[in-house]
Amino acid sequence: GESVGLHLPTLSVQEGDNSIINCAYSNSASDYFIWYKQESGKGPQFIIDIRSNMDKRQGQRVTVLLNKTVKHLSLQIAATQPGDSAVYFCAENAGGTSYGKLTFGQGTILTVHP
Amino acid sequence: NAGVTQTPKFQVLKTGQSMTLQCAQDMNHEYMSWYRQDPGMGLRLIHYSVGAGITDQGEVPNGYNVSRSTTEDFPLRLLSAAPSQTSVYFCASTRANTDTQYFGPGTRLTVL
Numbered sequence: 354g355e356s357v358g359l360h361l362p363t364l365s366v367q368e369g370d371n372s373i374i375n376c377a378y379s380n381s382a383s384d385y386f387i388w389y390k391q392e393s394g395k396g397p398q399f400i401i402d403i404r405s406n407m408d409k410r411q412g413q414r415v416t417v418l419l420n421k422t423v424k425h426l427s428l429q430i431a432a433t434q435p436g437d438s439a440v441y442f443c444a445e446n447a448g449g450t451s452y453g454k455l456t457f458g459q460g461t462i463l464t465v466h467p
Numbered sequence: 468n469a470g471v472t473q474t475p476k477f478q479v480l481k482t483g484q485s486m487t488l489q490c491a492q493d494m495n496h497e498y499m500s501w502y503r504q505d506p507g508m509g510l511r512l513i514h515y516s517v518g519a520g521i522t523d524q525g526e527v528p529n530g531y532n533v534s535r536s537t538t539e540d541f542p543l544r545l546l547s548a549a550p551s552q553t554s555v556y557f558c559a560s561t562r563a564n565t566d567t568q569y570f571g572p573g574t575r576l577t578v579l
Contacts, residue, residue, distance in 0.1 A: 385566045396471075396557050396570035397510070442509055451566040452517050453498030453559070454525065457509035 376443035471571035490558030497563035499541040
């Protein structure tokens with residue numbers, strides 16, 4: 354079946370550095386992608402999303418880049434802080450409205466050292 | 468708004484027992500979904516609903532039943548719990564014709 358996967362399962366950075374978390378997807382029909390942050394013992398929290406008609410979208414300290422040619426998206430976190438330590442998931446729909454169905458990647462553990 | 472709420476937060480069952488995981492949302496979202504999360508893995512879709520009275524299977528539906536009698540509530544039933552159903556369960560809701568899902572805090576279920 355279609356799936357979303359991550360290149361790096363763990364990432365360790367120093368406080369203040371920029372972090373880049375990568376995600377590969379395989380469903381070329383997907384037209385919506387979303388990044389979630391999950392802290393220990395909590396549910397996933399929305400960070401940022403992007404539609405396939407865009408290649409870049411910026412939020413507060415976060416940027417998502419989408420490369421449809423190679424089916425790759427990334428999450429960039431500027432000036433990473435200890436509070437950013439969490440598991441980050443990318444997810445995709447299967448094209449069109451998701452109707453509440455998203456396919457999630459494995460997740461990347463981000464650890465920020467003070 | 469409370470958002471998406473789930474009860475209980477923790478539950479321990481014996482093999483063969485049944486139980487219902489509760490999920491409610493107060494955002495008037497049309498779509499609701501249930502996922503399970505196992506260690507080292509992403510979320511996998513169990514069942515979803517696009518509106519009251521309409522449900523459908525996701526990737527891993529076996530052993531679970533759902534119903535959607537109201538827009539607000541989407542309970543997940545385990546008819547005969549098995550150790551393989553030990554997991555963390557997340558409920559999510561989505562506004563119609565959008566894709567952003569909002570998640571509840573999860574229910575940690577252990578089946579002995």
